[in-house]
Each structure stands twice: as structure tokens, then as C-alpha cells.
Amino acid sequence: MLVSEIDMITPSSLSECLMQLSKEGRIHRLIAGGTDAAVRMKEGKWRPEIWINIKNLNELRYIQESEDCIYIGPLTTHKDIIYSPLLQRKADVLVDAAREVGATQMQNMGTIGGNIGTASPAGDTLPALYVLGARLELTSLSTKRIIPIEEFILGPGRTVLKENEMITKILIKSQKPNEIGIFQKLGPRKAQSISIVNVAISLTLDQDLKCREGKIAFGSVAPTIIRARKCESMLSLGTINDELIRNIAKIAWKEVMPISDGRATATYRRDMASALLERGLYRLIRRWDNQ
Amino acid sequence: MNTKWVGKRVKRIDGPEKVTGELKYMTDYHFDNMVWGKVLRSEYPHAKINSIDIEAAKNLPGVICVLTHKDIPGFNGFGIVVPDQPVLCSDVVRCTGDAVALVAAETLEIAEQALSLIKVDYEPLEVVADAEYALRDSAPKLHPDGNLHSHVKINNGNIEKAFEEADIIVENTFYSPRQMHAFIETEGGWGVMDDEGFLTIRCPGQYAYRDRMQIARSLAYNPERIRVISSPIGGAFGGKDEITVQIYLSLLALHTKGRPVKIHLSREESVIAGIKRHPFKVQMKTAAKKDGTLLANQVKAIGDTGAYASLGGAVIALAIEHSCGPYKIPNVDLEGFCVYTNNGIAGAFRGFGVNQVCMGIETHMDMIAEKLGMDPIELRKKNVYHQGEVSSVGHIVKSSVGTYKTLETAENCELWKNREKYKSEVSEPWKKRGVSVATSFHGIGMGIGLPDYGAASIELLPDGTFLVGVGCEEIGGGNSTAYAQIAAEMLNCDISNIKIVQGDTQKTLDGGTVTASRSTYTGGRAVAAAAPRMTELLIQTAAEMLNLDSSQIDLKPNHISAHGEIIPYKSIYKYLYNHHRATRVEGHFYLPKEKEEIKGSGGAPHHLYGYLTHVVMVEVDTLTGETEVLRVVSIPDAGKVINPQGLEGQTEGGAVMGIGYTLYEDVLIENGYHKTRNFTDYIIPTIRETPLIETFPVEEPEQSGPFGAKGIGEVVMIPIIAAIMSAIYDATGARIRHLPATPERVFNALKDLKKQKVQSSR
Numbered sequence A: 001m002l003v004s005e006i007d008m009i010t011p012s013s014l015s016e017c018l019m020q021l022s023k024e025g026r027i028h029r030l031i032a033g034g035t036d037a038a039v040r041m042k043e044g045k046w047r048p049e050i051w052i053n054i055k056n057l058n059e060l061r062y063i064q065e066s067e068d069c070i071y072i073g074p075l076t077t078h079k080d081i082i083y084s085p086l087l088q089r090k091a092d093v094l095v096d097a098a099r100e101v102g103a104t105q106m107q108n109m110g111t112i113g114g115n116i117g118t119a120s121p122a123g124d125t126l127p128a129l130y131v132l133g134a135r136l137e138l139t140s141l142s143t144k145r146i147i148p149i150e151e152f153i154l155g156p157g158r159t160v161l162k163e164n165e166m167i168t169k170i171l172i173k174s175q176k177p178n179e180i181g182i183f184q185k186l187g188p189r190k191a192q193s194i195s196i197v198n199v200a201i202s203l204t205l206d207q208d209l210k211c212r213e214g215k216i217a218f219g220s221v222a223p224t225i226i227r228a229r230k231c232e233s234m235l236s237l238g239t240i241n242d243e244l245i246r247n248i249a250k251i252a253w254k255e256v257m258p259i260s261d262g263r264a265t266a267t268y269r270r271d272m273a274s275a276l277l278e279r280g281l282y283r284l285i286r287r288w289d290n291q
Numbered sequence B: 001m002n003t004k005w006v007g008k009r010v011k012r013i014d015g016p017e018k019v020t021g022e023l024k025y026m027t028d029y030h031f032d033n034m035v036w037g038k039v040l041r042s043e044y045p046h047a048k049i050n051s052i053d054i055e056a057a058k059n060l061p062g063v064i065c066v067l068t069h070k071d072i073p074g075f076n077g078f079g080i081v082v083p084d085q086p087v088l089c090s091d092v093v094r095c096t097g098d099a100v101a102l103v104a105a106e107t108l109e110i111a112e113q114a115l116s117l118i119k120v121d122y123e124p125l126e127v128v129a130d131a132e133y134a135l136r137d138s139a140p141k142l143h144p145d146g147n148l149h150s151h152v153k154i155n156n157g158n159i160e161k162a163f164e165e166a167d168i169i170v171e172n173t174f175y176s177p178r179q180m181h182a183f184i185e186t187e188g189g190w191g192v193m194d195d196e197g198f199l200t201i202r203c204p205g206q207y208a209y210r211d212r213m214q215i216a217r218s219l220a221y222n223p224e225r226i227r228v229i230s231s232p233i234g235g236a237f238g239g240k241d242e243i244t245v246q247i248y249l250s251l252l253a254l255h256t257k258g259r260p261v262k263i264h265l266s267r268e269e270s271v272i273a274g275i276k277r278h279p280f281k282v283q284m285k286t287a288a289k290k291d292g293t294l295l296a297n298q299v300k301a302i303g304d305t306g307a308y309a310s311l312g313g314a315v316i317a318l319a320i321e322h323s324c325g326p327y328k329i330p331n332v333d334l335e336g337f338c339v340y341t342n343n344g345i346a347g348a349f350r351g352f353g354v355n356q357v358c359m360g361i362e363t364h365m366d367m368i369a370e371k372l373g374m375d376p377i378e379l380r381k382k383n384v385y386h387q388g389e390v391s392s393v394g395h396i397v398k399s400s401v402g403t404y405k406t407l408e409t410a411e412n413c414e415l416w417k418n419r420e421k422y423k424s425e426v427s428e429p430w431k432k433r434g435v436s437v438a439t440s441f442h443g444i445g446m447g448i449g450l451p452d453y454g455a456a457s458i459e460l461l462p463d464g465t466f467l468v469g470v471g472c473e474e475i476g477g478g479n480s481t482a483y484a485q486i487a488a489e490m491l492n493c494d495i496s497n498i499k500i501v502q503g504d505t506q507k508t509l510d511g512g513t514v515t516a517s518r519s520t521y522t523g524g525r526a527v528a529a530a531a532p533r534m535t536e537l538l539i540q541t542a543a544e545m546l547n548l549d550s551s552q553i554d555l556k557p558n559h560i561s562a563h564g565e566i567i568p569y570k571s572i573y574k575y576l577y578n579h580h581r582a583t584r585v586e587g588h589f590y591l592p593k594e595k596e597e598i599k600g601s602g603g604a605p606h607h608l609y610g611y612l613t614h615v616v617m618v619e620v621d622t623l624t625g626e627t628e629v630l631r632v633v634s635i636p637d638a639g640k641v642i643n644p645q646g647l648e649g650q651t652e653g654g655a656v657m658g659i660g661y662t663l664y665e666d667v668l669i670e671n672g673y674h675k676t677r678n679f680t681d682y683i684i685p686t687i688r689e690t691p692l693i694e695t696f697p698v699e700e701p702e703q704s705g706p707f708g709a710k711g712i713g714e715v716v717m718i719p720i721i722a723a724i725m726s727a728i729y730d731a732t733g734a735r736i737r738h739l740p741a742t743p744e745r746v747f748n749a750l751k752d753l754k755k756q757k758v759q760s761s762r
């Protein structure tokens, strides 16, 4: 498929979009901000017959709260997330992660739906969504299902999304006042970089810095995002102090199974899983103390 | 001297149109009847070509022509010094950047498709992937004379005796990366031939006249029938010094029936085919006395020039000339090898070999200072050569030398004085800070063996303004503004009355390259030589017009006055025009040179050098190995500064490029194939990696330069490399000898350090 032969259609409503997605006998793909799509088209990897352009489907661009659940539309941009007072208060780890995506241009164009849709092991919002217990609403013309994000992603670039489906909603649990999160990223430089390792942490803390529940998710160290269950269970061993942090961090490397590539060796990635967890927990406690 | 323009913070004359995006670079143009050119690159880093079949490609609808080596009318080769690079390969390919065929087609897509239809039958050969391996007898020979392209040597004194007598010796091996120029505008341009066979090539380059000569040689065509326009340029840094696509454009233009043909490399193609900085392995052994006096330096440097020479020989020669720093070391044994491999192609790049050796000698200066318990600036001050003294390579330096003053300024700068305080102010407990200093120098101009001249023209225009023409291109460094300042100063007019034209074989005189930190110095001197001729023309003409003696004529800002009468330049132009007289003057200048070459050195010494000292502060995250440069103080000796704002442009850009070289950048090649593809994995600093950079020039005027100026365009990125390496050591105790100092390398060095400590405490 040559780029010049690819068509693009721009549905004006969600129902029209779902109608387009339901058409059979052709290869189509959604394009939102296009920050992944354009790159992969250029590389020859994504060459559908038709792009379905949803960038301006504003009905899918929202951030709302109801009860203790936050609903995010898939076309919400990273900038929307960063500037949302609601998310700043009740999903701090996601705001942190959105801040680390690329740089201003990517944050303006890139969407959370696109970040999930690409399903890169290095996708920066994904670990945050994992620790926030995110669920995704997948809709087709005739069906609707809600599944946890862990079940959505199968491997690098592979998801359970069907040809005729799209992500129409991202659901996360609002953080309670005693919950706090943080996202840490190590890339080859500070901006415009793909994560070598990243980690999202979310803790429920008592007054005396005892952890009631904690979630830790690593990115870029396995085919998909990895929850560090062993580290998580150690979080509740006692008051979170420097020593506990160091001890937890020390075992993080056991929970990951990274590969070597041009960006880093597997050994370094393992070491960095520990380093980022240590740095993240330390900074998180600092942040807690300052609140 | 009282000046109106020179030495002042004059805004760049090309600034507004560049920052607003209004300026069209040559590769931005599109024409209605244009066609697209593409280059077929080699599939293998080293292979024999058995046959090339272009039939299928030729028959693809939309294809205009497909060319191979058989279609080259003249000489099938190019290269600034030795033309050993085929324009289109015929028998062997030596790197994946090698060109095998050319296509012109109606659209870029068709051209790309056509490339995929060209069938080349290759027979893969053993790949020479390492410069040291290349020097072994068993390695395949990549060129008829073998794999050693050049070998330079400088010897002075008695090195063995010096090492025996030394109180202290340090010895290390350093590895440096294959840096990419990473200009915004990748290689590209236009070619068009008119009905009468006049060929016009618009292609960013660093020496239009030499590009024209290389085109003419391959086309077997009268150079007078070729026009090359090479300015403006969306960045070059040496990467457009060699031929990029000019000859391809010319060959295609012969076959497109008068339609303009465009080639513009994708970033991916530029990574593979564009020249890079030579990766070096530098073994260095330096000796000193207890009191810090340097006694001896032994250097063996091997540079990987890749498949072709380009300027590799000159790069190695310059590296060796500069390998002892701006010091006077009486006993030296310096040796450099420029070696062919199948690793892409290396050539000119800002710094030109000095970067790779400066990191060695400056690291050694710090190691010696530490061992002797001496202040690193004291040690340097003790060993620098002054004007009139003998340098390490054994010649008397007659031109101005500012090193000592730059070191004094470093010593007194706020960052250095308060370094202990700053170092204690780490932002998080696992972070560590270091502050270090390094100094270096860089030759200006071509050195011995190459003609080195500047030329400029000044033309009086009908509206009474001046058109200043200089061959040297506006590469982005701001030389156009410097030329305008010098012209305005000497013609006593407002700078808005000066227009500049550069890099055009039809409109400018041959004035040499924009390389070797020479263009402000050389072009500026040429403008300064032409200007008095223009004022003379103005005064003489006015005198003639008024029937007065020329002594009665006054040159006032923007006009001439005599006996209360005012003559605008417009009227002078009209008078000259009506009398069919020339309105254009020329200025020529020959660069001062040393008389005698140091035997075997490949062109050393230079007559002139620019000097610079850097002080930097870094913070290392010991958990991850990330290094952040927090502050940079840049202290150049550029002679008289023509434009402080322009100088800061250089010191700031140079510092950031040096940060990139030290911490991030490397084009990785494995067994001849590029692992680095584009800016996804070639990491250059962004604004978030850009620290506070201060510039404190010391002005050591150079008599031969325009208004006392020297060149500075390269040394601005050099000492910072060693300074960052030392600052990492100052912060953490870990010495990095292999650049770039990526987080992983720093982290591993810290790990090793911990292991050593554990072992030694047992």
C-alpha cells in the first residue's frame, strides 16, 4: 500500500464512526492524534486502506467524575490530563505520567486512547492506568464490553480489540485522600524519549506512614506492563522509611524480565527497576510529607 | 578604537526571516514541473557487484530515467583530498551508504518503487568492522593501497629519557563516539539544465566553487557552464563540506529534459549516507615533574574514516597537532593513523579531530593535578605556552595566545570560586555534584600545504545601498552579520544599507571554504580589504562630479558632503552608470602561514589558533547514572569580538553540541550495518538538557585579523567534553574513558567503583 493510495474519512459522530468500523472487507485503522500512526505509516508498518480520523470527535474528549469513579474519554489529550484539576487531585500518578510523554507537541496532539491503542511496552500512561485499576469500555455498532486494562493488552502492539471495536471510555477509581501516587521514568534524556524503564506507584497510607495497600507497575521491562506483586506485598511490612524503601527496591529486579536493545542492556534495565522504585518511593514519601 | 558597528550587539541580519520561518531553504522549494530524484544505496557494507539490472525500473510508468556508473560522462569519483569515493559504484560497494544507481520519476513514491525494482547481484565480502582489525595483514583490503589511508607523526626531544626522569606518569585509553551533525536540513537540493546546456545546482554546501569543480570533473563539463548556489544552509557543521548530492543532481539533470530535479534525503538515508565524526581510539601517556612541569606526552590515535577518505587524513593530522593541548611539552612522540573500514563514511565535523584528543590530554591534566595535590588551573597556567614561546609540536607561536587569560578568568569566575558551596547543594541525597575545568585550542585556516585565501566584492546599487558578496556561505553561524558589520563600519553607513550575498559561483568570488573556523576571519578581512576601494571610488567620483579635489570630499554616514553640498550615493551610482563605469570593487586576502611544515605532520603547524576554557558543573544521579550539566562558563579568546551576540550564539550552541557528544550521541554501527536509524535512537540534547551558559570573552587582539578578530566556531565545543568527564569524576570518583557517558556507562562505572572499594577494604 502506498501512502498516496490510502484514503481517510472523518466521521462526525461516534455512531457514524462505529458504522464505519463495522464495514467489512477492507482494512481500516483509527487515527486520533496520529503521533504513533504517522510514524508507523512512514515506516511502512501501518498502511491501512482507510484511516478513520477521530481526532475531532469531541464527544469522546472529556474527564468526568461520578461517585468514586472517573471517566476519561479516549480522545483526551495528554495536555488535557496534565491541566485537569480533578485528575491532579484524584489521579496524580496519571498526571505525572502524561507529563512525561514526549514533549509539548506530543502532549498537545497525542491522546490517552492512542497511547493505549498502540500498546507499546514503553507507553508511559499504561503503568499509571494499571495502578489506578483502569477498565476500558470497548464499543462496536452492536456490542459494548468493559474489561480491565490488564486483559486488554496481549503483548507489544497486540490487544483484544476487534476490527469493529474502539475504546470509548477509560474508567479509573478516584483516589481517596489517603492515596498517593507517583510516576518515574528513565529515558535516554529528559524530554522526547522512549522509556528505558518506567514505574507507577500508588499507595494507601495511614497517618504513621504505614502502607495499607500499594500497587507498583513497571513498564519497558517485559512484553507488557508488569505488576511487581512481591514488592507490593513488602510495602505493608512496616512504616515506610529509607531502609524499607531500599529493601523493597532491592528485590524489584526479580520481578522484571527485560531484554537488551539499542537503548539499554537487560542487566541495566534490571538494575534500573530497583533504582526507579527506590527513587519513586523516596519522592512519594517526600510529597506525602509536604501535603 | 571607537566603532559604531564592530564589537556591538548587532541583531542578526538573517534573524527575522529565519525565526519566523519566512526564509525558504533550498530544499523547501517545489516547482510545478519538477521531478524527484532518489539514490539506490548498497544493501551490503562490503560486496562485489556482479551485475546491475535496471530494465524493470526503467519500464515502471512515471520513471524518467535510471542511471548507473555507465552514465557518468566524466570521472566516477569524488572526495576533497583524494577522490576515492565512487559517484556510483561499479564493481565493489564499501559501505551501506554507497550509491549504486539513480532514479528520476514523476513522484517520490514512484522513484522509491523504481529503486526496489533495480536488481543488483551482489557477492558479499568480509566486513572490516574495526579500525585496528583493518590494520592487520589478514584484513581484506578495501582500497588498492590497503586500509591505512594516512599516517602522521610528530617527534620532539627524547621521550624515553623523559619518562625515565619523570616523577609521575599517567596512562589511559580513550574511546570517542561517531557523532552525527544532526542538522535540521538533511542533504538535498535541486538541479536544472536549460536549453543551452547551462547547469544550475542549488544545494547547500560549504564551498560552492569546489563543489562546482567536483561536479565538472564527473560530468566532464566546462565549469563555467555550471552555476552552484550553496547558501543559505539549514545547518552543516562540516557535514556539507564534502559533496553530498550535487553530482547526483547534475547527472539526473542531464536526463530530465530541462525539468528541475530535486533530491532530499530522508533522515534515515542521511544517517546512513551522510558523513560523521571520526570515532577515535586514543592511547595517551603523559609525564610530569613533582612541581607540575609537563615533561613528555606520547599519543597513539587511530581514527576510523569508514569507507572513504574525504577529509580523514586532515582530521587525523589536526588531531595530532593538537594532541598535547595548548601546552609546552618538550618531549613528544605523537602518531596518528587514519584507517579505512566498512563503517559508513567519516569526514569533517566541527572540531576536526581535536575533540577526540582534547579529552585525553585534559583528563591527564586533571589526573596529574590530583596526584600532585595541585590546583588544576594552577597546573595548566604553569604549562601553557605564551605568544612567542615554543609549543609542544615545536614551533614558535607568533600569533596571539589567550589561554593564560582564559584560565585567570576561569579562576575568578563565580562558579569556580564558589564551587564547594554549589557542590554541597545537591537536590536529592543520592545525587552528587562536581565542578571541573578544561582548556583547549583550535587552528584557524587550512594549515600548511593548502592555498588559503579570502575574497569579497562590494557593489554600489542603484538605490545607493551596497551589495557585499562573499563566497563563504551563511552556514547558520552568523558570518553574514559579521560581514555586514565590517562593511557598515568601514563604509560609514547604516547596517540596513548593506545587503549580503554568499555562496553563489555567479555572484561571489572564490573565497575558500566555510570550515576551519576561518570564515569570519578570512571573509571579514576580505571585506575589510574591499571597503577602502569602495570609499575611494565614492570619493573620487564625487570629486569628479563636483569638480573638486578629493581631499575636499567628506564621507558622512550614508552620504558624501563637500562644500555644504550633499551627494547621496544614489547620485554617485547614476553618474557611474551614465558613464559606463564599474560600480563594483574587490578585496583579496591571503592568510598568513607558517613557513616550514613539521616533517610528517600532514600540515602542522597553523599560524593562528583560537583558545577557550570551559568551567562546568554537573549533577550525577547515582541511582541511575544520569548526568545533568547544570552550568557552563565559556571563556573564549576569539581575538576582538566582532559581535558579542554572535559569539554567544557560538559558545552556547557549541556547549550544547559538546554536551551531546559527551553524554548522549553516537551512531552505532554493527558489522557495517547501522543500528541507529533516526532521531528516535540518535539522542541529541533538547532545551531541557540545556543549562545556564555564561560567556566571558577575553579579547587578545590578533593583528592580522579584521579589527583584531580570530575564529572561534569550533573550539567552542571542545574543552567542555573533557570538563564534563572530569566533573563526573569530581562528583562520583568514577572515570569515564568511553564516550558518550550514557547513564548505563556511568552507572556501570559506579558499580565497578563500589566493587573495588569492597575488595580493597577486605
Ligand SMILES: Cc1cc2nc3c(=O)[nH]c(=O)nc-3n(C[C@H](O)[C@H](O)[C@H](O)COP(=O)(O)OP(=O)(O)OC[C@H]3O[C@@H](n4cnc5c(N)ncnc54)[C@H](O)[C@@H]3O)c2cc1C
Pocket (backbone or CB within 6 Å): A029, A030, A031, A032, A033, A034, A035, A036, A037, A038, A039, A074, A075, A100, A101, A102, A103, A106, A109, A110, A111, A112, A113, A114, A115, A116, A117, A118, A122, A123, A124, A125, A161, A165, A166, A167, A168, A192, A193, A194, A195
Ligand atoms: C516524538 C515522539 C515522542 C513520543 N514520546 C512518547 C513518550 O514519551 N511516551 C509515550 O508513551 N509515547 C510517546 N510517543 C508515542 C505517542 O505520542 C503516544 O503513544 C500517544 O499517546 C499516541 O496517541 P495518538 O492520539 O497520537 O495516537 P494515534 O497515533 O492516533 O493512534 C495510535 C494507535 O491507537 C489506535 N487508537 C487511537 N484511538 C483509539 C480508540 N479510541 N480506540 C481504539 N484504538 C485507538 C490507533 O488506531 C492506532 O493504532 C511519542 C511519539 C513521538 C512521535
